Amino acid sequence: MRYFPLFADLRGRRVLVVGGGEVAERKVRLLLEAGARIEVVAHALVAHELSAWAGDRPSPIFPPAGEGRGEGCVSWLARDFDESQLDGATLVVAATSDAAVNERVASAARARHLLCNVVDDAERSSFIVPAIVDRSPLVIAISSGGVAPVLARLARERIEVLFDESFGVLARLLADWRGRIKRALPDVGARRRFYERVVRGRVAELVRSRQPHAAGQEIERQLALPSQPATGSVVIVGAGPGDPGLLTLNALRALQEADVILHDRLVSGAVLGLARRDAERISVGKAAGAHSVPQSRIHELLVEHALAGRRVVRLKGGDPFVFGRGGEELEVLAQHGIPFEVVPGITAAIGCAGYAGIPLTHRDHAQSVRFVTAHCGESVDTLDWASLAQPRQTVALYMGVAALGRIAERLLAHGREAATPVAIVENGTRPDQRVTLTTLAALDDVARRGAVQSPALLIVGEVAALAAQLHWFGDAPRPWEALRSAA
Numbered sequence: 001m002r003y004f005p006l007f008a009d010l011r012g013r014r015v016l017v018v019g020g021g022e023v024a025e026r027k028v029r030l031l032l033e034a035g036a037r038i039e040v041v042a043h044a045l046v047a048h049e050l051s052a053w054a055g056d057r058p059s060p061i062f063p064p065a066g067e068g069r070g071e072g073c074v075s076w077l078a079r080d081f082d083e084s085q086l087d088g089a090t091l092v093v094a095a096t097s098d099a100a101v102n103e104r105v106a107s108a109a110r111a112r113h114l115l116c117n118v119v120d121d122a123e124r125s126s127f128i129v130p131a132i133v134d135r136s137p138l139v140i141a142i143s144s145g146g147v148a149p150v151l152a153r154l155a156r157e158r159i160e161v162l163f164d165e166s167f168g169v170l171a172r173l174l175a176d177w178r179g180r181i182k183r184a185l186p187d188v189g190a191r192r193r194f195y196e197r198v199v200r201g202r203v204a205e206l207v208r209s210r211q212p213h214a215a216g217q218e219i220e221r222q223l224a225l226p227s228q229p230a231t232g233s234v235v236i237v238g239a240g241p242g243d244p245g246l247l248t249l250n251a252l253r254a255l256q257e258a259d260v261i262l263h264d265r266l267v268s269g270a271v272l273g274l275a276r277r278d279a280e281r282i283s284v285g286k287a288a289g290a291h292s293v294p295q296s297r298i299h300e301l302l303v304e305h306a307l308a309g310r311r312v313v314r315l316k317g318g319d320p321f322v323f324g325r326g327g328e329e330l331e332v333l334a335q336h337g338i339p340f341e342v343v344p345g346i347t348a349a350i351g352c353a354g355y356a357g358i359p360l361t362h363r364d365h366a367q368s369v370r371f372v373t374a375h376c377g378e379s380v381d382t383l384d385w386a387s388l389a390q391p392r393q394t395v396a397l398y399m400g401v402a403a404l405g406r407i408a409e410r411l412l413a414h415g416r417e418a419a420t421p422v423a424i425v426e427n428g429t430r431p432d433q434r435v436t437l438t439t440l441a442a443l444d445d446v447a448r449r450g451a452v453q454s455p456a457l458l459i460v461g462e463v464a465a466l467a468a469q470l471h472w473f474g475d476a477p478r479p480w481e482a483l484r485s486a487a
């Protein structure tokens with residue numbers, strides 16, 4: 001290890017910062033948060049905030065040390081750097097744009113055995129400042145020793161995702177409760193198990209759902225009944241249409257915390273690949289027309305696993321509340337008093353349209369968009385075709401593959417023009433995405449030739465034609481008429 005990691009207590013301590021520009025300002029901001037007494041040496045404070053922190057005038061005398069707690073303070077010396085300014089400093093930062101000045105600061109600090117950071121110059125520095133994820137009091141510091149800042153940034157981005165803002169709130173809550181927890185559970189082992197349960201379980205969920213008061217009550221409840229089994233819970237997660245890049249950060253976190261994942265057949269392998277390795281995966285695959293696991297059995301499984309104290313993720317294609325029966329599943333959970341969260345997902349219409357280059361609304365072509373399901377004869381018959389056939393709107397049809405012919409026939413019968421463009425997006429957002437461009441008039445022909453397979457989304461409206469020009473993902477769209485005449 002080239003650098004020794006440490007967290008320094010700088011409250012009330014003098015830190016000398018040489019330089020008055022933005023680079024200095026960035027360092028001063030962090031030092032202020034750590035409660036340091038900062039002395040800035042610079043002829044002018046160019047950076048806006050820095051000059052605001054220091055006040056308008058140079059202040060050659062340090063303000064009183066204060067209690068050495070909380071916010072730090074800044075004073076400004078408007079002169080050249082000289083060695084005597086290092087007297088009594090704990091740390092030194094050289095942040096000027098003049099390499100010779102930085103070098104003078106660094107060597108003067110070295111001579112006095114003071115740690116000095118020369119910003120963006122690891123060679124001249126005797127300490128470097130890590131990238132951080134600040135969820136105070138939880139702070140995660142990352143360093144590549146100055147040799148691969150890109151990797152350090154990547155690591156930081158990933159950690160940012162895993163530890164969202166709520167971790168800071170959770171850490172502060174635990175700090176508040178620390179004394180009481182220690183008194184209630186004097187045994188170290190019991191206390192550790194209790195904390196494990198708190199940070200992985202219901203308390204953390206309540207903090208994430210922005211219910212800090214209820215989270216405190218839950219800690220209290222669990223303290224009163226320390227041997228009670230853990231409360232299970234369900235996160236109902238929208239997995240999006242396939243591309244794992246379309247998952248939300250919340251979905252990713254839920255997948256990485258899950259004990260059990262109940263997933264639909266439509267959920268792509270790439271998405272499942274992001275789940276915690278040792279999570280149990282249960283396919284409750286549903287193909288149109290062939291329900292391999294009946295909905296009532298899915299309800300039973302959800303309840304069983306949650307009541308056994310597990311963190312269950314119910315993973316659904318697209319968005320759980322758009323033709324996903326998510327509402328029914330939540331009703332069952334509510335009846336059993338099982339806590340739940342919902343993570344919305346990108347629904348197929350949004351995903352497929354985006355990846356096919358079809359803007360669902362467009363000032364010239366469509367002022368509204370409708371999401372409609374047409375999965376069986378019955379649902380086709382109950383739709384309001386007169387309103388669906390109105391011009392200047394886009395209709396996105398889910399589960400329509402088996403009913404293509406009937407859909408076209410109804411729309412035509414209710415006055416939609418025969419030349420209205422239609423796009424059929426199969427396996428949208430996935431590597432094997434295929435887009436077929438046709439018209440309402442030809443849709444029946446497409447259906448009779450069995451040219452498209454589920455899962456496919458139908459987009460009816462003038463905007464569909466824009467795919468020919470705006471496609472960007474995978475193969476170019478196939479124009480049906482050209483395909484037919486070539487055959």
Ligand code: SAH
Nearest residue numbers: 241318319324347348398399427428456457
């Ligand atoms: N809750 C889901 C929809 C479930 S209904 C959502 O919000 O997207 C299943 C239908 O969604 C399929 O029959 C198909 O019409 C559509 N669908 C889902 N994923 C798709 C994909 N990757 N490409 C095309 N259509 C898709």
